[in-house]
Amino acid sequence: MANSDSNDSTPKQLQFAPFSSALDVGFWHRLTRKKLEEYKLDDTPKQINGYYYNGDPDGLPSRTSLDFNSFDEPAECPPHCFPSRGTLLNLNTIDAFKSCDKKSELERAADLIWRDITSGAAISDPSLLSRFLLLTYADLKKYHFLFWFAFPALCSPENVVINQTRHLNQCFNEQQIQSLQESYDAVVDNHKGLAFFLVQKKDDLLTVFQLSDWDLLSDKSQVMLGFCDPCTLDQYPGWPLRNFLCLAAYHWADELPSLQVLCLRDRTREGVRSTDHSLVLDIQLPSIKSLSECPKCVGWEKNKNKMAPRKVDLSASMDPTKLAESSVDLNLKLMRWRLLPSLDLDKVAQTKCLLLGSGTLGCNVARCLMGWGVRTITLVDNSNVSYSNPVRQSLFEFEDSLEGGKPKAQTAANRLKLIFPGVNATGLSLSIPMPGHAIGSSEEILKQTKEDVAKLEELIDAHDVVFLLMDTRESRWLPTVIGASKRKMVMNAALGFDTYMVVRHGLKPPKDGSDENVAAGASAASSGGADSAPSLNCIPGEMLGCYFCNDVVAPGDSTKDRTLDQQCTVSRPGLSMVAAALVVELLVSLLQHPQGGYASADTSAKDDHLTTSLISPLGLVPHQIRGFLSRYHSLLPSSFAFDMCTACSSTVLRHYETEGFEFLLRAFNQPHYLEDLTGLTKLHLETENCDILEFSDSESITSIN
Template identity: 50%
Template sequence: MAAVSNEFHHPVESGSSKLQFAPFSSALNVGFWHELTQKKLNEYRLDETPKVIKGYYYNGDPSGFPARLTLEFSAFDMNASIPARCCPAFGTLYNTNTFETFKSCDKKSLLEKEANEDLKKYHFYYWFCYPALCFPDGIHVIQKPVCLDDRFSLNQVQALQKAYDELCQTEGVTALPYFLIKYHDNSVAVSPLKKWDGFFQDQEGKVTVGVYDPCNLSHYPGWPLRNFLILASHKWLAESSVDLNLKLMCWRLVPTLDLEKIVSAKCLLLGAGTLGCSVARTLMGWGVRKITFVDNARISYSNPVRQPLYEFEDCLSGGKPKALAAAERLQKIFPGVNSEGYNMSIPMPGHPVNFSEVTMAQAQKDVATLEELIDAHDVVFLLMDTRESRWLPAVIAASKRKLVINAALGFDTFVVMRHGLKKPKQQESGNACFNSAPGPSDLLGSSLFSNIPGYKLGCYFCNDVVAPGDSTRDRTLDQQCTVSRPGLAMIAGALAVELMVSVLQHPEGGYAVASSSDDRMNEPPTSLGLVPHQWTQG
């Protein structure tokens, strides 16, 4: 088996040559033309709609043969088997009825067939188009290509061949275009690309990727490698660069920082306004990859100047739904993030639901969706405009023992707090919040705000003696909105994320004892310092 060994390194030194790729050459078997003729006469007729076809390329041609993409009689059967050790390649057939139509395609058409008046004689005119992604400045070569025998021993080559054949058999394919490789003195292990994250856990430094190459030229790999290198740069190398700041923190400043706990956290943001946008951007800065928005509002003209995930164009035609637009913008900022948006309402006490079948059914659906979302995430951020909209998510999250981070704004005041997290298997005592407030025995020998265990911490509603009502009823516009100093949301949003990160770094997680200013003289409980119950201003 011929192969090309490609290893990823850091940026290329100046003066290095650019990597060139050998293009595919079309290889059409006579059986393909016969099958196309039968399809045209008996099935397609005058139909010019695109058709899916299947070809393959091979890695074992003799030296000097071009990289061939082959189509044969089975090209029209998606269930037909591929010859052994050949990689499938799917494409689209555009079959036009006249030569003039073919010429007018301006090379965008991939295949054309025109029959003479005499149906026993045919002429075929065609273009083949192979998709190839390109770097704007090309791909630079750090090390000259070498033969497989020059890099691996005979035992390693044999082990690679055996491991590759077994992998193809396990995956149920005739050949894998791309695969991962780990090798030692006399052993070689291979794996599909989809297992990238776990395959190299026990290995630091360079990683090796195998490419099933259809080209036999010694210094020019085939086009499939080009597309893979673009993918690697776009996904894995970009992710490495995005996380560079975090990794540098671990080098010297915070060597005990557990980044995996942060990156793997699934965060649900209830509210995609000023607070939601600030929290989302800070979460991305910490490397969080799963961020979900819930909001029922649309982007208005007053939003983009205060909410950094939106632009003026998002306000046109009535405005895009905030949750959907925010999720889309995160993907544009960094494609490696998994972001979703849900345009939905959260039922609120003090805001009665109309007793129509449609409205009641929608409210029940919203509650069920909210419960599913909370269940599927690790951390819930309460970032809404009103107090009453936070009540139901707080209760649901409490029942599911999810970490809740709450941020609320005033004009020049804010509160950022974590809700208490009840002990596993602890029976609820009828309280809507996580647990009852601490009693005298809990506070004995401590200040009022320190040494309270995480399962005794209250929630956003613990200091209220009345149930939340409709805070927007009979109020002027400035009283209905969250009127705040412009920089306050950024401060509160950043602190909300920093509080989450500190909690995740604590050995006890959400059950961490609340730190206070009194604890600053002692050893901090985490590598990032204190883990308070709340931060407030004003």
């Protein structure tokens, strides 16, 4: 555009200064959240809001701005700003972005403006004249965004001719300008964001009216069109005037073939208000009343004078921790978008997990929990990293085993934070007292043991789920008792050489009997009829056994008089990863089940698990998973809670809850105390005294002739 003298009265075609887009970083953050939590794969048009500013100093481009609040409705504009209604097309792939029919999309936006003009809706609500279209593609793994703006502007079939361009103070005196400012302020007080208006010249005053007041103004020759002009150029009006002139050409051109347009530029500098740099245009306005179709439309924003989209890279400017957190959430939410709309990821993320054991199983369970978005993980162990650990225990490195080795639990927790800073990981060194491992009689040892028990009780109380991932059977006894007493979900994983067992402990009914999930689970179990009772194929969660329920002996010292290979868990290297993954997946399936830990057990009996209806969106919720790696085979057995169980029976829980540490001390020190207490000793004696069928030698030999 060539500059010309402001008083030049030579008729020429009216030209307009185009808009530029200005997107705040907050807009991209909000779009990211919307994409992940609301839009997902929905790429249908979304209504958003922007605004443009009237009051920039000379030299700045006209800008339509979008920020964090652009997705809110109703839109709130900052002071001296005016609303612009937008349509967002957020496309799912870069190919869809590139192949989008931009001509059709612009025409669709133009049709909306034309409809509002011809129907008169834009006279009642002039903000309908200012619209934009925004195409976006968000690469949320790299935080790269492609975008392309369009500011639809209708084109008159005939050129709009401008006869003269003058400044406001060249057309009106100081008193008239003062009356214009006061009248405009009065109207805006009642109609905030009013960008298009009428100005009447009468009695040496300039009075502002709304567009809907057109019919109330008797002398149309004294009426000017007015709009808040975002442009700062000395010769040209801003882009919003284009659609405003189309509205005037459709409705009022017959009455105002020649008219004046006030381009109001309202600036405040150092506390002083000035409108002197506003423009007054004398134009010839052709009528378009006879048009039956929407006029041609222009408006795609150029990128460095080329018709091309723009790209913004926010990866460097964003907090790396927040980026990692968003990316972790993205991987999980992608599953929910297409495959599992009912997946409750917040419930998983908020579940607090206590891992007792930070070795081979503990490391792999922690990694898998983190992959599911669990944010709170506490690891407990009392040993240090040894030279043999790093190759199998995935959270340790060779350096961790030097100089006697670093504490396993703390090292594992620190490594989790290095992998993902958003995880709340804690490591604690703690010895868990065990039956069969007698506690000494010294006051110091008794005090330390009591403190260890209290700490374990405190940890279990503060978490939602307890994972038993230790090396020995007896080390699982105390947390099993505490977990059952506190009604916590207890998940157990144990390894053999080429076998593994994953089991969820039965969740005891609440002490007050008020939990609705228990009733729901019992109802589901008895759905076969009034006379039906729970069977091995459908045991409610509160009736399921624990790790010790299938044993008829109390846990004892399993490492005494054992060789090195018997003291260590010698297993095939891949076994721990299989078992760790299964115990975590079983937990997440339970969390998604309506009855949670009280869900009835699914089994593999008669292959019903292949056809049974799935209640949890993630599939079956078995009681146990027993795997045989040598045959690549697994079973889903289930078992009732044993009323003589040395860990979860009502007898044991009652003594633990009433006697506390004194009860535990007897269990630690007296080899047969638990068996005597639960009735197992009596059961053994009764079994030994049963009649045994005897056979004579002659009866045991078969003759062969």
